[in-house]
Amino acid sequence: MSSPAQTPSTLDASADTAPAPTAAAAAAAEDVASAYALGHQDVLRRLEVESEQGLSAEAAAASLEKHGPNRLPDPDQDNAFIRFIRHFHDVLIYVLIGAAGLTALLQHWADTIVILMVVVINAVVGFLQEGRAERALEGIRNMLSPSADVRREGSWTTVDAELVVPGDIVRLRTGDKVPADVRLIDTADLAIEESALTGESVPSEKTTEPSEEGAPLGDRTSMAFSGTLLTSGTATGVVVGTGEDTEIGRINTMMSEVETLQTPLTRQIARFGKVLSLGVLVLTLLLVGLGWGLHGTPITELLQAAAGFAVAAIPEGLPALITITLALGVQTMAKRNAITRKLSAVQTLGSVTTICSDKTGTLTKNEMTAERVVLADENLEISGTGYVPVGEVTRDGERISLDHPGLRRFVEIMSLTNDTELIRNDAGGWAIAGEPTEGALKSLAGKLGFDDSSGSRLATLPFSSQNKLMATTAQLNEDETLVLIKGAPDRLLARSATQLTAQGETEELDTAAWHEHIDALSADGLRVLAAAYRPAHAQDSESLSVEDLGEELIFVGVVGIVDPPRQEAIDAIKVCHDAGIQVKMITGDHAGTATAIARQMGIDNGEGAISGTQLEATDDESLRELAQRHHVFARTSPEHKLRLVRALQAEGEVVAMTGDGVNDAPALRRADVGVAMGLKGTEVTKDAAEVVLADDNFTSIETAVEEGRRIYDNLRKALVFLLPTNGAQATVVLFAVAFGWTLPLTPLQVLWVNMVTGVTLAFAFAFEPAEDGIMRRKPRDPNAGIVEARHVVQIAVVSLLIAAVTIIVFRWRMDVGDDLEVARTLATTVLVVCQVFYLFSVKSLESFSLRPSVLFKNKIAWLMVAVLTLLQAGFIYLPWLHTIFDTAVLDPFYLLITVGAGLVVLVLTELLKLVLYAGRRAPRLREAPGS
Numbered sequence: 001m002s003s004p005a006q007t008p009s010t011l012d013a014s015a016d017t018a019p020a021p022t023a024a025a026a027a028a029a030e031d032v033a034s035a036y037a038l039g040h041q042d043v044l045r046r047l048e049v050e051s052e053q054g055l056s057a058e059a060a061a062a063s064l065e066k067h068g069p070n071r072l073p074d075p076d077q078d079n080a081f082i083r084f085i086r087h088f089h090d091v092l093i094y095v096l097i098g099a100a101g102l103t104a105l106l107q108h109w110a111d112t113i114v115i116l117m118v119v120v121i122n123a124v125v126g127f128l129q130e131g132r133a134e135r136a137l138e139g140i141r142n143m144l145s146p147s148a149d150v151r152r153e154g155s156w157t158t159v160d161a162e163l164v165v166p167g168d169i170v171r172l173r174t175g176d177k178v179p180a181d182v183r184l185i186d187t188a189d190l191a192i193e194e195s196a197l198t199g200e201s202v203p204s205e206k207t208t209e210p211s212e213e214g215a216p217l218g219d220r221t222s223m224a225f226s227g228t229l230l231t232s233g234t235a236t237g238v239v240v241g242t243g244e245d246t247e248i249g250r251i252n253t254m255m256s257e258v259e260t261l262q263t264p265l266t267r268q269i270a271r272f273g274k275v276l277s278l279g280v281l282v283l284t285l286l287l288v289g290l291g292w293g294l295h296g297t298p299i300t301e302l303l304q305a306a307a308g309f310a311v312a313a314i315p316e317g318l319p320a321l322i323t324i325t326l327a328l329g330v331q332t333m334a335k336r337n338a339i340t341r342k343l344s345a346v347q348t349l350g351s352v353t354t355i356c357s358d359k360t361g362t363l364t365k366n367e368m369t370a371e372r373v374v375l376a377d378e379n380l381e382i383s384g385t386g387y388v389p390v391g392e393v394t395r396d397g398e399r400i401s402l403d404h405p406g407l408r409r410f411v412e413i414m415s416l417t418n419d420t421e422l423i424r425n426d427a428g429g430w431a432i433a434g435e436p437t438e439g440a441l442k443s444l445a446g447k448l449g450f451d452d453s454s455g456s457r458l459a460t461l462p463f464s465s466q467n468k469l470m471a472t473t474a475q476l477n478e479d480e481t482l483v484l485i486k487g488a489p490d491r492l493l494a495r496s497a498t499q500l501t502a503q504g505e506t507e508e509l510d511t512a513a514w515h516e517h518i519d520a521l522s523a524d525g526l527r528v529l530a531a532a533y534r535p536a537h538a539q540d541s542e543s544l545s546v547e548d549l550g551e552e553l554i555f556v557g558v559v560g561i562v563d564p565p566r567q568e569a570i571d572a573i574k575v576c577h578d579a580g581i582q583v584k585m586i587t588g589d590h591a592g593t594a595t596a597i598a599r600q601m602g603i604d605n606g607e608g609a610i611s612g613t614q615l616e617a618t619d620d621e622s623l624r625e626l627a628q629r630h631h632v633f634a635r636t637s638p639e640h641k642l643r644l645v646r647a648l649q650a651e652g653e654v655v656a657m658t659g660d661g662v663n664d665a666p667a668l669r670r671a672d673v674g675v676a677m678g679l680k681g682t683e684v685t686k687d688a689a690e691v692v693l694a695d696d697n698f699t700s701i702e703t704a705v706e707e708g709r710r711i712y713d714n715l716r717k718a719l720v721f722l723l724p725t726n727g728a729q730a731t732v733v734l735f736a737v738a739f740g741w742t743l744p745l746t747p748l749q750v751l752w753v754n755m756v757t758g759v760t761l762a763f764a765f766a767f768e769p770a771e772d773g774i775m776r777r778k779p780r781d782p783n784a785g786i787v788e789a790r791h792v793v794q795i796a797v798v799s800l801l802i803a804a805v806t807i808i809v810f811r812w813r814m815d816v817g818d819d820l821e822v823a824r825t826l827a828t829t830v831l832v833v834c835q836v837f838y839l840f841s842v843k844s845l846e847s848f849s850l851r852p853s854v855l856f857k858n859k860i861a862w863l864m865v866a867v868l869t870l871l872q873a874g875f876i877y878l879p880w881l882h883t884i885f886d887t888a889v890l891d892p893f894y895l896l897i898t899v900g901a902g903l904v905v906l907v908l909t910e911l912l913k914l915v916l917y918a919g920r921r922a923p924r925l926r927e928a929p930g931s
Helices: 007-012 023-029 040-047 058-066 079-085 091-105 108-130 132-143 249-256 264-295 299-313 318-335 342-348 405-416 435-448 489-494 511-523 567-577 593-600 612-616 620-629 637-648 660-670 685-689 698-738 747-759 762-767 789-814 822-843 859-877 879-885 892-916
Strands: 147-152 155-160 169-172 181-193 229-241 337-342 352-355 369-375 378-382 392-395 397-401 421-424 430-433 456-461 469-477 479-485 498-499 506-508 527-534 553-562 582-586 610-611 633-634 653-657 673-677 691-692
Touching: 023 155, 023 685, 040 249, 091 108, 169 181, 169 762, 249 637, 249 660, 264 299, 264 698, 299 456, 299 698, 318 337, 318 342, 318 698, 318 762, 337 698, 342 527, 342 698, 352 637, 352 698, 369 405, 369 435, 369 511, 392 511, 392 789, 405 435, 405 469, 405 498, 405 527, 405 553, 421 435, 421 506, 421 789, 435 553, 479 489, 489 498, 489 511, 489 527, 489 553, 489 685, 511 527, 511 593, 567 582, 567 593, 567 698, 582 593, 582 637, 593 610, 593 633, 610 612, 612 633, 612 637, 620 637, 637 653, 653 660, 653 698, 660 673, 673 685, 691 698, 698 747, 698 762, 698 789, 698 822, 747 822, 747 859, 747 879, 789 822, 789 892, 822 859, 822 892, 859 879
Parallel strands: 352 582, 352 653, 498 553, 582 633, 610 633, 653 673, 673 691
Antiparallel strands: 147 155, 147 169, 169 229, 181 229, 337 691, 369 378, 369 553, 378 392, 392 397, 421 430, 456 469, 469 479, 479 527, 498 506, 527 553
16 A cells, blocks of 8 residues: 655654765665565665765766766667768669660660669669668657756755666656656555556556566556556655666667568569679670670671660569559548558558557557446446447346436436546537546447436536545435545455345345356456445535445446457458458457457457466577467556567567557567657657558558558559560560570660650559459469569460561561661551550450450549650650651551561450460468358
């Protein structure tokens, strides 16, 4: 039991007689690593400090010298120039620089400038994004208190928080930020808001009694932690940890040590860039060798052909295509309440195999709701959720009103022993001013139409963590004045002798039956409060104390209160399960509450909840199996969350982690996608995350995953579309050199095809809607390439097909006597038109495309075709472009040839798809939990 908080005058009175502590206090802090499990007198003794005296100036100086200032260290980082240059260290960037060098060699300066601009812009974007981790650490530092009241040499003084040291006696009041980790010595009605550290949805009540050794952070009720906020009461305590040795300091250290992983897209593009660059190098050497060895082609012509081949083979527009596709995805997700801070996270969401979610506010409404009332021999159900006073109370489907004597008395007690008010906001919604639990009781009264003004409060005994009850003397009418009490069921049962019946009579208290009701409600994850009363005595109108309540109370009933699940979150979890995505709940709440909510939401798979204590006792190897098998984790610490994310990743999972508190930040940073809550999340959490939810709703995560899958599909389609353009051009150049033919296209004409198809047709895929059944597919293998083997076959065959059509048309027109400029103009146009027809085949990559639902569902694609048609018409008919590209005017007959070539490519590609993708079945999804 806590002792009353000592006033400064009381402490000062003993200052002259207390022995001065020695500098040994500075060396003793290591002895109190488990201060929460020690009696406060033991802690003071080990620190060699007297609470009435505090540290001497010498001892404080020695402790400061040993432990350093009470602040978090600044992160180590390279200077800005080094960090900027690092963003050029990428295989694809090397390929682009090589392309710029080749275009410069050909003196095509405009293309050189454009490619280099792409390189620099990519580096600038990456450089700006890199600062997020440092900002997250800065956010943690900003949470610390700027000053503290400490006792030094017998006197209270205010010092800069950085000068607080282990062994200091500190004083805390309502509204204070705790300046360091403090072992409490004296408390009075102390409650501290610790949600940022523990994930608890309500303030934690504190006491001086030691906690159990190994207790989770949220159960260390004898401690006040640095950076947390006093919501009520006062306290004094002894500092046992400062700076990096505090709980928030440990989180800061974890944040700085956590390694962020490459996204699946980054890994796949890097792999693709290596393969592409190696292929271009080998084939360029082969081309030069064939031309020189077989035909004795002059080296200058071979170098020109090699430059043309390299330019043809490199998709210069690929980085811009990826960036714009992801940027458009960011805009789409923002409209659906998922604000993306990092472009690559958009695609990574589409790869997610496991979502680890917090409970309060994400899966639940974060609005406490009275769900059940139990009176003597009666169980009543309450409809309606949140604080909206709309709903009804029923018994076996029959509506119950305030005419019911027992229910009316229960509502009178719960509404009048209540300091919270329901508020109608400007938007027409309902909120509360006060405690969430009391708000639920006010809402219950509102649903029944109870008028608070029907009773007046004469005297009140406020709620305290020691007594765990609140009482008020209320005059209900001229003839009836009662003492009304609400509080913890065990406290009220211990003071009750009788109970109220359904008819409003009293009978002997059935304690065993009430304990059964309470246990049943608790097992369902409900928070239970009880109501009791007694007739008032004359003195009760003046004042109330705990002793005045006596032990002859009339017990009325209990209410079960819950933070209800969001129905839309339940639906979203079902969609995730259908998509083969595991959903796991990781919360700071108690195991019983977590399991009950998980069961309602379809998360619990029957394996039960794992507590933080169990996680502590599990080695990393065993944790991997445990993290996969179980879906509910309760009373978790920051280390537990981080270990769970790592364990899941070690099993090959792509993990999205949600959170709102500082305790979530290390796990968010480690996860493949960190998702922060925008409404109740701390700035630290938001800076550590890639995605911020504007509405704190799990449904927004599910829609973000769906959008990520759509974007990934569209990037794949864009690649499968874009690469045959480069492949066909490179094949045309390679075959021409190998057989000693005149080149069907000049390097400049190759660049024209790359440019016009890259800035028009390829970007149509950024707007392509999601394919049917996108959330009924299992997550793709994160280790698989963005372009898989079957797609490589399609790219190769279509490249050869378009190249063959181009070469045949070119050779045919040369053989019949057309000018070289005309034949090359025709060949270039054939390449462009074949890509237009191929676009509509790729729109449905693995199924038949010639359907209205596929051809006409993307209006942007038709707009891009129109733009490309205008550009190509200029290429053919504008004289000044003839001068630049060595082209000529084509007769309408030639245009018919290009359309025929495009139709041939479209038909043969559709036949190829039937062969490649025939018989493919959707892979079997993993079973949803509980199925």
